[in-house]
Amino acid sequence: MTGRAHDSAAEAGKVWLVGAGPGDPGLLTVKGLRALERADVVVADRLGARAVLEGLAADGVDLTAEIVDVGKRPGHHAAPQDAINALLVQLARDGKQVVRLKGGDPYVFGRGGEELAFCRDAGVEVELVSGVTSALSVPAIAGIPLTHRHLATTFTVVTGHDQITELGGGRDHTVVLLMGVGTLAHSALTLARGARGADCPVAIIEDGYGPNQRVTIGTLASIAHQAAVRKVRSPAVVVVGDVVGLSPYAPADIAAAAHPVDIVDPLASPSPLPTQRTPSELPAVEQTSRKATT
Amino acid sequence: MTGRAHDSAAEAGKVWLVGAGPGDPGLLTVKGLRALERADVVVADRLGARAVLEGLAADGVDLTAEIVDVGKRPGHHAAPQDAINALLVQLARDGKQVVRLKGGDPYVFGRGGEELAFCRDAGVEVELVSGVTSALSVPAIAGIPLTHRHLATTFTVVTGHDQITELGGGRDHTVVLLMGVGTLAHSALTLARGARGADCPVAIIEDGYGPNQRVTIGTLASIAHQAAVRKVRSPAVVVVGDVVGLSPYAPADIAAAAHPVDIVDPLASPSPLPTQRTPSELPAVEQTSRKATT
Numbered sequence: 001m002t003g004r005a006h007d008s009a010a011e012a013g014k015v016w017l018v019g020a021g022p023g024d025p026g027l028l029t030v031k032g033l034r035a036l037e038r039a040d041v042v043v044a045d046r047l048g049a050r051a052v053l054e055g056l057a058a059d060g061v062d063l064t065a066e067i068v069d070v071g072k073r074p075g076h077h078a079a080p081q082d083a084i085n086a087l088l089v090q091l092a093r094d095g096k097q098v099v100r101l102k103g104g105d106p107y108v109f110g111r112g113g114e115e116l117a118f119c120r121d122a123g124v125e126v127e128l129v130s131g132v133t134s135a136l137s138v139p140a141i142a143g144i145p146l147t148h149r150h151l152a153t154t155f156t157v158v159t160g161h162d163q164i165t166e167l168g169g170g171r172d173h174t175v176v177l178l179m180g181v182g183t184l185a186h187s188a189l190t191l192a193r194g195a196r197g198a199d200c201p202v203a204i205i206e207d208g209y210g211p212n213q214r215v216t217i218g219t220l221a222s223i224a225h226q227a228a229v230r231k232v233r234s235p236a237v238v239v240v241g242d243v244v245g246l247s248p249y250a251p252a253d254i255a256a257a258a259h260p261v262d263i264v265d266p267l268a269s270p271s272p273l274p275t276q277r278t279p280s281e282l283p284a285v286e287q288t289s290r291k292a293t294t
Numbered sequence: 295m296t297g298r299a300h301d302s303a304a305e306a307g308k309v310w311l312v313g314a315g316p317g318d319p320g321l322l323t324v325k326g327l328r329a330l331e332r333a334d335v336v337v338a339d340r341l342g343a344r345a346v347l348e349g350l351a352a353d354g355v356d357l358t359a360e361i362v363d364v365g366k367r368p369g370h371h372a373a374p375q376d377a378i379n380a381l382l383v384q385l386a387r388d389g390k391q392v393v394r395l396k397g398g399d400p401y402v403f404g405r406g407g408e409e410l411a412f413c414r415d416a417g418v419e420v421e422l423v424s425g426v427t428s429a430l431s432v433p434a435i436a437g438i439p440l441t442h443r444h445l446a447t448t449f450t451v452v453t454g455h456d457q458i459t460e461l462g463g464g465r466d467h468t469v470v471l472l473m474g475v476g477t478l479a480h481s482a483l484t485l486a487r488g489a490r491g492a493d494c495p496v497a498i499i500e501d502g503y504g505p506n507q508r509v510t511i512g513t514l515a516s517i518a519h520q521a522a523v524r525k526v527r528s529p530a531v532v533v534v535g536d537v538v539g540l541s542p543y544a545p546a547d548i549a550a551a552a553h554p555v556d557i558v559d560p561l562a563s564p565s566p567l568p569t570q571r572t573p574s575e576l577p578a579v580e581q582t583s584r585k586a587t588t
Contacts, residue, residue: 019426026325027424029315033324105430107439113540114443130321130431132313136399137424145401146451149408154457156450157440163448166462173457246407 013092015119017112019105019131022141023048023209025055027132032101035129039065040096043087046071046078047235048103048134051210065099081111085118092124105133109159109178133157135176138208138237142215143247146174151242151258161187170195171257174241181234185224191240192220201244201254206236215249307386309413311406313399313425316435317342317503319349321426326395329423333359334390337381340365340372341529342397342428345504359393375405379412386418399427403453403472427451429470432502432531436509437541440468445536445552455481464489465551468535475528479518485534486514495538495548500530509543 016035021027028036036042036056042065044050053067068087070079079087084100091098106112106128119126135157136146146155155174156167161183167175180187181204192198198221206214218226220240226232244250245258310329315321322330330336330350336359338344347361362381364373373381378394385392400406400422413420429451430440440449449468450461455477461469474481475498486492492515500508512520514534520526538544539552 021323022424024325026328027323029321029323029426030327031318031320034320105426105434107430107434107441108449109441111443113439113441113537116437117540128434130316130426130434132323132399132424132426133430136401136427140399140401140422140424143410145407147401147403147407149405154450154452154461155402156448158448163463163467166464166467167448168460168462169457170460173460243407246411 011095012125013094013096013098014125014127015088015092015098015100015115016127016129017100017102017106017115018129019110019112019133020045020049020052020101020103021132022104022134022137023051023055025052025059025061027137027209028052028056029129029131031129032131033061035099036063036065036101037061038097039063039099041066041068041091042099042101043068043070043084043091044101045103049101052101081114085115088115088119089122089124092119092126102131103134105131108133108135108157134208134237135178138205139176139203139239139243141208141213142203142205142239142249144203144239144243145246146176146239146243148243148246148258151246155241161190164190167191168194171197171200171242174239174243177238177240179234180238181227181232181236184227184232184238187238188220188223188240196220196240200240201242201250201257203239203244203247203249204232204236205239206232206234208235208237210235215247217244217247217250217254219254305389306419307388307390307392308419308421309382309386309392309394309409310421310423311394311396311400311409312423313404313406313427314339314343314346314395314397315426316398316428316431317345317349319346319353319355321431321503322346322350323423323425325423326425327355329393330357330359330395331355332391333357333393335360335362335385336393336395337362337364337378337385338395339397343395346395375408379409382409382413383416383418386413386420396425397428399425402427402429402451428502428531429472432499433470433497433533433537435502435507436497436499436533436543438497438533438537439540440470440533440537442537442540442552445540449535455484458484461485462488465491465494465536468533468537471532471534473528474532475521475526475530478521478526478532481532482514482517482534490514490534494534495536495544495551497533497538497541497543498526498530499533500526500528502529502531509541511538511541511544511548513548 018032018035070084102110116126152172152174157176159178164187199219202223204216242258245255312326312329364378396404410420446466446468451470453472458481494514496517498510510520536552539549
């Protein structure tokens with residue numbers, strides 16, 4: 001006999017750890033979307049993941065899965081990691097196809113390694129689907145590449161402040177601070193004391209890809225004051241290095257530090273064109289409804 | 295009158311700089327796929343991008359775009375960057391919808407910043423679509439997260455060797471070397487002299503997501519010899535740090551260095567479970583047809 005409820009429940013469940021990307025449903029991977037479409041349950045973080053689910057719904061993608069929100073909400077605590085781990089395993093043991101949807105990439109400050117190890121140790125099939133990390137895509141939407149010829153050949157991604165004291169390199173070594181708003185003043189002071197110097201460019205991108213996206217650009221010397229005046233809040237990504245000068249939001253003095261001399265338009269002219277940046281030349285990556293500042 | 299050929303040619307063209315991800319078509323973004331589907335021309339790199347186009351074709355996705363291959367092929371040089379820049383602008387001026395498809399992410403050692411600036415300076419509309427960088431997704435397929443609680447809270451991505459000498463941090467600061475096979479012996483020696491030490495774990499993942507995917511794991515002291523014996527070749531991603539011990543390919547002595555003490559299964563037992571790794575416990579991210587080694 002087929003079709004009994006118990007047959008279905010006895011089927012092996014599986015957990016997909018899916019990177020949702022930075023919050024734009026278009027930056028979800030094809031494999032991640034397919035996993036969401038066939039899921040019975042989606043266990044979602046608030047940051048990034050919820051925005052993607054809402055974006056998919058707005059785009060007319062009809063997910064049949066039950067959504068379990070384990071992220072922080074205003075006035076509520078996030079579910080503890082142990083409880084999330086236990087939930088994933090229990091759902092899979094109940095025969096569910098489970099998507100654990102995490103903002104960005106599960107392996108970049110996403111605790112994906114812990115969840116994968118926990119599922120595997122519990123005998124539950126688990127598969128990782130990498131995602132577009134906020135560490136690179138949030139700077140990108142402000143027109144800032146993490147590497148750029150003649151400007152940066154290395155980048156480091158950190159969260160806390162402790163790691164910054166050991167960080168070498170100069171302005172050609174881009175630093176991305178995730179979850180760094182609370183310790184920004186301290187971090188900027190520490191980085192300014194090193195080879196980068198006090199006038200090294202810094203960008204803060206708040207709520208990247210979200211409705212309150214806002215870019216603030218200054219230097220290691222000025223950024224903490226600017227952030228206080230503008231009441232910069234999490235979630236935000238901070239980028240430090242000369243690549244910040246490539247952003248169309250950069251004021252002229254900071255943009256001047258980032259002038260690749262080798263950009264030549266052979267179609268237009270045999271002589272090098274200076275990189276010109278005016279407020280009207282905002283890049284296509286910018287969304288015009290968003291607030292910008294210099 | 296509508297429908298004249300000149301109307302179509304006079305329409306504004308546009309360039310999308312699309313990150314193809316590491317080579318698995320499932321790790322292309324939804325927005326990237328949509329751009330490919332409506333493109334007139336795809337200007338593709340060999341590494342990563344061609345694999346995605348071939349994978350899409352194998353999956354039955356029928357792209358109508360003309361494909362222009364500007365990547366390196368055996369016995370051929372890659373098209374020079376100036377020629378690629380000029381081609382993108384010319385195609386857009388001809389009214390084409392152009393996708394510039396680049397392996398990984400365009401802003402991580404992809405020269406996307408140069409191509410975007412060139413198009414913008416030429417007055418061509420250009421939009422960036424971030425991708426899944428190989429820097430995190432290739433280690434992921436070998437079961438290695440770049441960050442992991444108690445093991446790594448920082449990661450740095452570098453290409454050349456020069457930047458390594460200035461790099462601080464210990465084994466909890468993961469280092470990813472892209473295009474680092476040629477300078478591996480030198481880089482390993484330099485890193486071993488620092489706080490990481492000669493017995494710091496190292497993984498090399500060759501041809502990630504490709505038909506010749508292979509993982510080699512050793513230490514900073516041993517890896518150059520192992521790479522020579524196994525004839526390790528580009529493309530390959532090198533990962534340095536204690537997180538390497540989380541890989542199911544890691545031999546027991548290296549895995550022992552990566553034993554998070556806080557992974558507890560409340561469903562199974564009230565006492566901490568040691569992380570057990572045997573060759574039979576390969577993760578779901580591994581593809582069973584691929585060669586593995588310790």
